[in-house]
Amino acid sequence: MRVSIALVLLGVFGCGETLVLDAQGLKTGYGPRCTSAADCPSTGLCRMGRCAPHWEGKEDGGTTVGGGLDASCGNGILERGEACDDGNQVQEDACLTDCTLARCGDGVVQAGEEDCDEASERCSPDCQFAHDGRSIERAARSCQHLLSLHPETPTGQYWIQPGDLPWRVVCEMDFDGGGWTRVARVNYDDPLWDAWSDANEGSDSFGLPISSLSECCDGEDLTFHFVVDGERMPTRFRDVMGLAFQTSAPAENFDPDGVMISPGVDEPYSHCPATLTRQNTWWNWSISQSRFDGCSGYQADGFLLVGASGRDEQATKIFGLGRFTGDTFSSIEVFAREEGQ
Ligand SMILES: [Ca+2]
Ligand SMILES: [Ca+2]
Known part of the structure; x- marks a missing residue:
């Protein structure tokens, strides 16, 4: 009788599938043909020449009752109602502790297979990290965005x-909370460029146009710090208009609101109420007042890059940042971060 049932069902399921019956005629599943468990990667169960996707009764020649009616998840025996049972309590392997098969979307990160398993901006629908900057396809909006999604990201x-x-930019992830994007790097005697609007295409270590990080207000939503000859300067700025980095900007007052300036890493920002000025015939990149008054004077804690005599566009000396009074340098790096950090 069971044979005739099976034959009928064979006709229904076609020649690629068959229904596997145990000793009592209970359905145990049907699947591709197999000769060993290795042919059945999803369940690792090959029974009666077919991969068994579900439970399976005990076999002893077809004379005993199929098991499973008293299934116990975790006993290492695959029973009715269990997709798998590896007999352990490890949640991160291919068989969860509730005897369901691991999959993307179950909320558990499967070791070796998934980066993440969650509905969030940091995790793609296929359970790989998103926006971690490892490829163009996985780009973040900025270094700060990257760090906010993946807090363990190193510099x-x-x-x-x-x-x-x-x-592809340098992200500084350690200094002062991290999330800094290197927006520019200038070497000694380099011609200065309009760092607000353009990348320094001629350099092998260029950043990107500073304007690309500013979302609302000509750069006044950004915070800056600098690295000179590899040494990180504690002085930082906020509310600096993009004009400070434009070599073609008018040689006149360019920031009527002044800037916010922090004299040290752990010291609060204070506002410079005075109008900043610049010359683009000799001072090129400048965050500074023309007169020293203790706020952001170019010989104190402002920032000024100066060209050589007769070569105004070549960067040769640095003033400001709390320590430079017309010194030469090898390289200056500029880092920016969106406010709100
Ligand atoms: Ca079990
Ligand atoms: Ca998973």
């Missing part, structure tokens, strides 16, 4: 895409 080079174009 290094990453892909970000703040606008239409992806950039």
Whole structure:
């Protein structure tokens, strides 16, 4: 009788599938043909020449009753109602402790297979990290965005895409909370460029146009700090207009609101009420007042890059940042971060 049932069902399921019956005629599943468990990667069960996707009764020649009616998840025996049972209490392997098969979307990160398993901006629908900067496809908006999604990210080079174009930039993830994008690097005697609007395409270590990180207000939503010859300067700025980095900006007052300036890493920002000025015939990048008054004077804690005589666009000396009074340098790096950090 069971044979005739099976034959009928064979006709229904076609020649690629068959229904597997145990000794009592209970359905145990049907699947591809197999000769060993290795042919059945999803369950590791090959019974009666077929992969068994579900439970399976005990076999002893077809004379005993199939097991499973008293299933016990965790006993290492696959029983009715269990997709798997590896007999352990490890939640991160291929068989969860509730005897269901691990999958993307179960909320458990499967070791070796998944980066994450959650509905969030940091996790893709296929359970791989998103926006971690490891490739163009996985670019974050900025280094700060990257760090906010992946707090363990070390300092290094990453892909970000703040606008239409992806950039591979240095992200400083350690200093003062991290999340700093290197927006510019200038070497001694380099011609200065309009760092607000353009990348320094001629350099092998360029950043990106500073404007790409500013979302609302000509750069006044950004905070800056600097590294000179590899040494990180504690002085930082906020509320600096993009004009400070534009070599073609008018040689006149460019920031009527002044800037916020922090004299040290742990010291609060204070506002510089005076109008800042610049010359673009000799001072090129400048965050400074023309007169020293203890606020952001170019010989104190402002920032000024100066060209050589007769070569105004070549960067040769640095003033400000709390320590430089017209010194030469090898390289100056500029880091920016969106406010709100
Ligand atoms: Ca079990
Ligand atoms: Ca999972």
